[in-house]
Amino acid sequence: MPSLTEQIETWLKEQLIRSRENILEIKRGELAQEFDCVPSQVNYVLETRFTVERGYLVQSRRGGRGYIRIIKLEMDLPERLRHLRDSIGPSISQGRAEGILLHLAEEGLLNRREKRVLQAAISRDNLKVDLPLRDMIRARLLKAMLLALLGE
Amino acid sequence: MPSLTEQIETWLKEQLIRSRENILEIKRGELAQEFDCVPSQVNYVLETRFTVERGYLVQSRRGGRGYIRIIKLEMDLPERLRHLRDSIGPSISQGRAEGILLHLAEEGLLNRREKRVLQAAISRDNLKVDLPLRDMIRARLLKAMLLALLGE
DNA sequence: TAGATAAAGGTCAGGAAAGGTCAAAGACCA
DNA sequence: TGGTCTTTGACCTTTCCTGACCTTTATCTA
DSSP states (O other): OOOHHHHHHHHHHHHHHHTTSSEEEEOHHHHHHHTTSOHHHHHHHHHHHSOTTTTEEEEEEOSTTOEEEEEEOOOOHHHHHHHHHHHHTTOOOHHHHHHHHHHHHHTTSSOHHHHHHHHHHHOHHHHOOOHHHHHHHHHHHHHHHHHHHHOO | OOOHHHHHHHHHHHHHHHTTSSEEEEOHHHHHHHTTSOHHHHHHHHHHHSOTTTTEEEEEEOSTTOEEEEEEOOTTHHHHHHHHHHHHTTOOOHHHHHHHHHHHHHTTSSOHHHHHHHHHHHOHHHHOOOHHHHHHHHHHHHHHHHHHHHOO
16 A cells, blocks of 8 residues: 555646646645645655656645646756756765656656666665765766766 | 574565565564564564575665565576676776676677666766775676666 | 735644664574 | 574664644735
């Protein structure tokens, strides 16, 4: 049985696909009711699963007629690579790096094998270097590998 | 009377066979209860009996709805990986690493894209770390990436 | 139209539910 | 009796979920 978080994540992504659009608008309260949980659970899902690294933008408005809007980002490859390079920067945590991989994989830019390889290369367990340096090596490797893979 | 470790090992392997699949998912806590032992005993069994050496891959996740997943590798792979691991050793030069990649590519175990990624990851220009350490990181990464790639 | 009220969504800390690590004690065997 | 393999338990980290309390926005009403 998948966790609540996973169920909500899946549901939202399905809605996005089913609607054939890149925008989905929901009511936090209604969604929470649907899944029989507290509203802040929805925030948790959004914060952990719909981040920019993973290719989503979340906007919202409070008050009467409030809403939460989830936008799936789409860019062409060259733009994407530039953007990736910038967002990786000189140093990157494992968590953020994994978000990027997930995102690329979901878009079909990385197949399962490739994702696994990259994943292995950025894992702290494999890098085994102390912290400020580790995140810097990871950033360099990730950028180089993505360039090798995506940038003909 | 076989040791606890052996009992658990046997039980897990039986489950793997019985399920007719190469993947088995368990809860550490439940298993420990079943065998009336501390949970960390399960880790010990996994560490000593379900290693890559012996043809297994173990994945896990913590937190709510956590799990431990044991994956049985294809028949001839463990042998292959053992050999690779030995030939890489604890430290490897860029030249020798490239030789290995070339060899694997020739054998068709690596396609062009994959080779490019690995190549990028082991390049001294991307690692950018001073020398004794660089070759050690390269060795760890190469082994981990190949394992990720070949260990379905 | 200013202020009250209702109707959203946001934040954050805490607790629960996993699994991980490590060192020390115990058991077994050569 | 020394060394290796097992077993245990204390403590740690990660992930998920909840609830109390806060802020923002729209709408209604005097």
